[in-house]
Amino acid sequence: MNKAITDGILFMPPAFADGLSVWSSGDGTPGSDTYAGAPNAAVVTADPDFGSCLELQKTQSVQKLRFMGETPLLPGCYLQIRARVKAVSGALPSVRIAGWAGAGGGAHVGGVVEVGPTVVLASYGEVVEVAAIVGPGARGGVDMPWGTRAIYGHFGLDLTGQNGGAVRIDAIEIEDVTGIFLGDMIGRVDVRDFGAAGDGSTDDTAAFLAADAATQGRTLFVPKGDYFLADSVTIEAPVVFEGTVSMPADKMLLLTRSFDLPAYADAFGNEELAFRKAFQALLNNVDHESLDLGGRKITVTGPIDMAAAVPNKASYATRRVIRNGQFVAAESPAWETEVVTSRASYGSGDARRLTNVENVANVPVGALVTGNGVGREVYVQARNVGAGEITLSAPLYGAAASQVYTFHGFRYLLDFSGFERLNQLSISNVEFQCGGICSGIRLAPAGQTFSLRDCFISRPMDRGLSSIGAGCQGMLIDRCQFLSAEEPLDVEYRKTIALNANANDVKLRHNRATKFKHFAVLGGTDSIVIGNHFFQGDGVNNGVRTAGLIMIGTYKGATITGNYVDNCSIEWTNEHDRDPVFTSGFSFSAMSVTGNIFLTSAAAPWFSQIVVKPYGAGHFLNGLTVSGNVFRSLSGRIQRGERVDDTFAGLNFARTRDVVFADNTYHNVEKRTASPLRLRHNQGTAAAQWTVDTDGELPFGGRARAVDAVVAIGELRNGQGATRFLAPHAGLEKGAGQERITLAWGEAVRGEVSVVVRVDL
Incomplete structure (x- = not known):
């Protein structure tokens, strides 16, 4: 690559014999003194070494010689300035190539190196060559890196040392030597060629943008160094990082042609930070619908606040996907559960609101609420510190007017609770290795059609997936594995729940869950639970069993079909009713349980696989189909496959309507229940x-x-x-x-x- 050849650009200054009026004794800028008529400069026409040359006597501490023409400096172009010099009389000086860096409008570019290496003239008559390379980037071999502000230069040389000596100078030669760096530049554009410093403090934003604009189908190259970007940067070209970048949390790096986690990991040098920045880009028009983790294992040292990673978005409603990777929790104090106790009032006004909450500012949003009269999986959906109020994900069935509540702020690998609303986010083929020290995923308080597909949530400490509000509306959980950290514990000592939902239209399909306290706690209506296998047994003979699937709410509109309900039960309750006593409505209605396998081994005889548990009097069955199921008990008999848990209240059988309990198969079950x-x-x-x-x-x-x-x-x-x-x-x-x-x-x-x-x- 040579601009003199390819573009016809003239770099070479004229010979001294053509006149000294274009050669300055100053910086070479317009108006500076020239050597025309100067007493210490003359053209020699017949030097035995140089032929025609300039003889110059040193009279100043730094005797300057500069060509007054503006030698152009082009992006990505490197120039070498050379001169042959010999001492002829007097004191022996030193010599170096030098220049003056010019910007637009004739301004001087300060703060750059404007001199090359110094060479000492050791004897008379000895011809010495001095040279220096100038260019935009701080590459190896570049003596004067001027960045991209300098668009031209006045070049020549300096004589330093003692005054009084005379030297003869052959012609000043300037040539394009960009080809020296072609080994690094073929097919790619180096950000250093556009002024990137890579020193960790200089703002290299402009250099990155200029380099990207110049790629024209080539790859952008970021060599070793730490490149600080003070502003957001969009890179349209494919990019290769050998160095790393750093930038403020609210600034974005948008890699539109290299958008995957490996590229961001190379860019930031830390996979956890890289994931945050890549997710930030994903939600900011990076021209990609999905973030490919590239099969990488991301070691996570604390909860990833997904909303904090995208501080310019309170909500998001366009389909986005995170796929193909693994998150692994590393031991850290950041995973410790935050536990807060506080007195609050309940019962007046909104059924989903606690008022007069003491220490409300300390209660974390997304915390699990426990206390007298609080049903399972009730969370803090929102908090109003000024009003001293907390919005709950569900009403309480039996709380006192004023009582003490405990709030458990679990820690999650991915925490979306900081968003106001998040729609159409999908996570697929990702493993969440919680390691028994943290939970998996916490959803936003509002949103639609969150999807988890072909994922593993392994060994969560408290929860696999938590919905703290209505962010689970239309949620799809497909072909996922939920693996408990509590497998060694007997059922009655477990506390971990694989997932919960509060809103309508949830689909759980073809998942597998092992040895949790509960597999799923589903509020809302119109749920579809198909083809899942959830197993919660242990080795205790005549042992207790817990509910695998908990359906909360009277009118459900739910279908439970083709599941393998293994050593656990399906429990139907109304524990999220503010007034659980039946006064009006459909009561326990619209549930279909068909084609499931209910298998129990070594359970207590009173265990049943389908349990209805009213939390208030007066309720009745009003639309229940249980058909085509297999109820089987191994290692002992159970009394019946279904029962009412009347801990709080029984059912009103005088109002039972539209119940079909037919075509089921029973093995080692004493009562072969049916209706008709x-x-x-x-x-x-x-x-x-x-x-x-x-x-x-x-x-x-x-x-x-x-x-x-x-x-x-x-x-x-x-x-x-x-x-x-x-x-x-x-x-x-x-x-x-x-x-x-x-x-x-x-x-x-x-x-x-x-x-x-x-x-x-």
């Missing part, structure tokens, strides 16, 4: 009224509220053995538990009948 329930009753002694006992096989021990059919099996006979053809009428809800029916005949008969009894109307 088909029974055979054999009346051995003739009687006008028969009592038919459902024997506890109606769902949840409910009442016999309807009879769909009564069919005689064989002949009915009276006391004398005569065949009788009679039709009975049925009496419902008989017996102490109202679980029996009676059949009244026109006369006393005996025989066997098939009866279909329902728990509902």
Whole structure:
């Protein structure tokens, strides 16, 4: 590369023989003194070494010689200035190449090196060559790096040392030597060529932008060094980092052609910081919809505040994806749970608000709330310090008007709770290795369609994924693995929950969770839970089992299909109702549990795989389908597959409606629950009224509220053995538990009948 050849640019000054009026004894700037007519300068025409040359006597401490023409300095171009010099008489001086750096408008560029290496003239008549290279970048071999402000120079040489000596100077030669650096420059543009200092303090923003603008299809190259960028920088070209950059937290590095975590890790030299900056870029129009972690393992020393990483965005609603990598929590005090206790008032006004909260400023947003009358997975969604109020993710079912609450601020690898709203964020093929010292992901307080797909959340300390508000609206969790850190503990001592949700339209599909206290706690309505395997057993014979799936809310509109419910149960509660006593509405309704495998081993006999737990009186079943499931117990029998937990209240079986409990399979389960329930009753002694006992096989021990059919099996006979053809009428809800029916005949008969009894109307 030579600009004199490729672009026809003239770098070479004229010969001295052409006149000394263009040669200055000053800086070479317009108006400076020239050597024309000077008593200490003359052109010699027949020097035996040089031919025509300049003889110059040193009369000043620094005797300057500068060409007054403006030699152009181009981006990426390097010039070598050379001269041959010999001493002819008097004191022997030293000589060096020198120049004056000029900017636009004739301004001087200060603060740059304007002299080359000094050479001592040791004897008379000895020809010595002095040379120096000038250019924009501080490359090896560049004597005068002038950056990009200098657009031209006045070049020549200096004589230093004692005065009185005379020297002869061959022509000053200036040539393009950019080719010397081509080994570093072929196919790429070096930021040093545009003035980047790489010293960690000089602002190299302009140099990076200028270098990127000059790439024209080539790769941008950032050599070794620490490059400080005081402002945001967008790099449109592919970029290679050997050095690193640093910049303020609110400034962005947008690598539009090299947008992946490995590139940002090279740029910042720290993978955790690199991830923050890459996520910042992802949400700031980097022209990419996804951030590829490149299969990298990111060691994390403390919670990553995702909102703080993007301080210019309070919310975001465009689809973005984080994929293909691993986050690993490293031991650090930053993971310690923050625990705050505070007295607060509840009950007046908003059901999701605590008022008069003491030390409200110390209560962390996103903290789990515990206390009397607080249901499971209730979080601090927002905090108003001025008003002394806290907004909760769900109402409380039985809190006192004033009481003490405890707030647990868990620490998460990725914490999105600082956003006001976050829509359409997807994380796929990422492993969260919590190592038993932190939790996995905390969602924003509001948002839609967060997606977690093909991910592992391994060994979380407290929670795998937490929703502290409505940021789980339409959440999709697909083909993920949740692996507990509490596997060695018996179920009753575990505290970790894989995930929770508060909002509607959540889909959990084809996930696997092992040995948590609970797999999922789902509030909201219209959830779809399909094809999951959640396992929570332990080795204790006749041991307790906890709920794997907790459905909170009376009207659910939920489908639970094709799951492997392994040594745990499905529990349906209304613990997030401010007034859990039924007064109006549909009560426990709109749930479908179909085609699941319920397997239990070595559980206590009273354990059941489907549990309804009302937190207030008056509730009833009003739309429940349980069909096509397998209920199986190994290493011991259980009494029934379903039951009511009446710790707080039972169900009102007088209002049961639209309950289908059919086509299920039972192994080692004493009560083969069904509704419609088909029974055979054999009346051995003739009687006008028969009592038919459902024997506890109606769902949840409910009442016999309807009879769909009564069919005689064989002949009915009276006391004398005569065949009788009679039709009975049925009496419902008989017996102490109202679980029996009676059949009244026109006369006393005996025989066997098939009866279909329902728990509902």
